[in-house]
Amino acid sequence: MKLAKKLVLAAVVVPLTLGTASAFAFGGKDHKKGGHGECGGGFDxxxxxxxxxxxxxxxxLKEMREAGKKEMKANFKDNFETRHAEMQAHKAKVQELVLADNFDQAQANELAKAMVEKQSERKVKMLEKQHQMLSILTxxxxxxxxxxSQARADKCAxxxxxxxxxN
Incomplete structure (x- = not known):
């Protein structure tokens, strides 16, 4: 077999093999296996x-979910280019950090703080929506x-x- 054919074959087989292996490691299509699903956290x-x-x-509740879905879709469409550019810039900074000859602790801390800040913003929005949904309960x-919820947490523990x- 010629070298070019071997390279093409390797380029096809290696990603498929690794992708399949990672899917099986994660639990295949059924994401409830391996501790995910009911014990995966979030709003049950x-x-x-x-x-x-x-x-x-x-x-x-249905109206709230539908409104949230519409809002998410609108935000996704409206801010896609901006968010995509921000993500690419962040990835470039991370890659620059990990590929540098010397590790820059200060830059790593700065990147980590930015990631935590974004995650905190998302968490606050999520908690606000949960509060709105639970506020309709007697x-x-x-x-x-x-x-x-406590019974679920005990079962998961x-x-x-x-x-x-x-193990």
């Missing part, structure tokens, strides 16, 4: 289904939500302990 809609919501509450439903005990 299955708990909301157990709260005996009224039709009006269900409608309000005091009894809120108490049940806390109870179900048990799963985590089992996983660490088996």
């Amino acid at each position: 809609r299955s708990i909301m289904r157990k709260l005996d919501l009224t039709d009006a509450q269900k409608d309000q 005091p009894e439903q809120k108490a049940k939500f806390v109870e179900l 048990e799963k985590m302990q089992e996983r660490f005990a088996n």
Whole structure:
């Protein structure tokens, strides 16, 4: 086989092999395996289904989700070029840092702080939306939500302990 054919074959086979290996390592298509899914954190809609919501509450939640979806799509379309340019600039800075002959601790701290700041902004927005969604609950439903959330957290902690005990 000629060198050119071998290179083309390697260029096709290696990424496929590595991609498949990483997909299997992550748990394949089923993302609930390997500790993801119900113990993956975030807002658990299955708990909301157990709260005996009224039709009006269900409608309000649906409206909030749809409005959030529209807002996300609009933000994505409106700010795509700006965000993309910012991400590329950030990636370039990171790459420059890790490929430099000497590691610059100050620059690494600066990049890390910027990343934490962005993450904090996203987290605050997410918590605000959760607050809005939970504000439509009655005091009894809120108490049940806390109870179900705690049961879920306990179950996840048990799963985590089992996983660490088996390794």
